[in-house]
Amino acid sequence: MKKGMCLSFILAMLILFTGCTEAITYKADTEKKPSAKMEAIHTLNKYEIELKFDVAKRTAIGHQRLIYINTEGVDLADLVFHLYPNAYKTLETVPAIGKPSQCFPDGFNPGYIEVSNIKVNGKSVPHQISGMVLKLTLNDVIKADEKAEIDMDFAIKIPNSTGRFGTYNGTSQFIYWNPILAVYDQGWQIREYKKIGESNYSEVADYNVKITLPQEQKVASTGVITAETNAKEKGFKIVNIDASNVRDFAWVCNKDFIMEEKEVEGIKIKSFYTAKNVSLGTKADDIGADIFKYYNKLFGKYPYAEFDIVETYLIGGGMEYPQLISLGQGHYQKQDSLEHVLAHEIAHQWWYVTVGNDEYTYPWLDEGFATYSTDMYISNKSKSKGALEVLMNKYYAAKSPSIAVSSSVDRFASWGEYNSIIYRKGASALHNLRSNVGDEQFFKIMKTYFAEYKFKNASTEDFVEVIEMVSGQDAAKELREMVNQSGK
Helix, strand or coil: CCCCECCCCCECCCCCCCCCCCCCCCCCCCCCCCCHHHCCCCCCCEEEEEEEEECCCCEEEEEEEEEEECCCCCCEEEEEEECHHHHHCCHHHCCCCCCHHHHCCCCCCCCEEEEEEEEECCEECCEEEECCEEEEEEEEEECCCCEEEEEEEEEEECCECCCCCEEECCEEEECCCCCEECEECCCEECCCCCCCCCCCCCCCEEEEEEEEEECCCEEEECCEEEEEEECCCCCEEEEEEEEEEECCCCEEEECCCEEEEEEECCEEEEEEECHHHHHHHHHHHHHHHHHHHHHHHHHCCCCCCEEEEEEECCCCCEEEECCEEEEEHHHHCCHHHHHHHHHHHHHCCCECCCEEECCCCCCHHHHHHHHHHHHHHHHHHHCCCCHHHHHHHHHHHCCCCCCCCCCCHHHCCCHHHHHHHHHHHHHHHHHHHHHHHCHHHHHHHHHHHHHHCCCCEECHHHHHHHHHHHHCHHHHHHHHHHHHCCCC
16 A cells, blocks of 8 residues: 555555446455466556646546457456546545545545547447446457457546545646556456555556646656657647556646655656755655665665655655655654655555555555565664564554454454554564564565566465475464464
């Protein structure tokens, strides 16, 4: 996920807008454990998107072409896409950090996406929209290993909001904004929307995105900006962005952004901030560089060329996306808070962005991993002997509900339950593994897991199999038992 956890453990939580189905009955099989070993990503799908953003009206119109390769091993008679902006149609479904109403300082106003002119291989196809789900019924099946081109026009209304998808005080966040193809795993994987945790689940793809917007706007994004040219319309420019091997494509803009950058171990780190937060905005890229060096050493080299740290109006914490993190302004008030949220969100670049997982079914694989990575970094930086051990003992000893670490999102009744189990107990499970096998074996496990499942999706059992391969059956059995047993 996606969240920064400050030292007081006030977690900035994402409720990911996932497809809620009424007429459509696609459901996740939470008992099934898909293996990344079964994924054969020989050729990636590619999104080609052109978008024009009207800042004043908070609207955008666009066209998307998905060049799709059927690597599912079966013929497909339909395709299913997520329409996440429709989560913002009602206050009851708005994904929010804290209360949804807090994301609308000027009162609730809806956001949404509309799609039209849908064609597959140049021919119009029937379609059905149910909330956040778009289903296309194909005229002709897409046979295994065949390619298809899916075109559609779309129009977006962006809410006046501090949330992840919204515009507020000049900062516009486009998060999960385009129609995104669902994962096919013995059926299209669409999740019922939950108020707790996240439910994102996607495959990596390539993106080429051309954004037309006012010339004064400065853009942070997934991928690499390859060109900026003047548009035919006076006062507008076209920003061309390429991104490879990413799970989705996020971008943020503001005409008042100040940007500075530095390079560390071949990674260009950019910090986007506003004048009122210049004091720590200028330090964010330096802190980020130190964190990247630490994680590169522990887990394996970060596989992308650029990374953007972006100041936004996000309430409470931070959120992670491919090659970009969004940080609430509150973190720019104290350096300790900024360091902690940066360490957590950057950890997600390894655990979720690069090594993916089904966040609905296996949320601990990204949040527990990111929490332990963060705690290792902060403890190492503090130079306080035994600091990590003390923290892990607190996590382990803390009273928590009788819910297993390996549980899916729908097992939790509150954010408090979710935080204590998925974040803290998840981290303590990894620390226990480390204590059992020793540092050398533990970090070999983590590096092997990262290398084996880079750009893929992994399950809990996949991680356990890596443990067994590196450190033997006993270590694998103990970790499996620990994450499957109920908490105290």
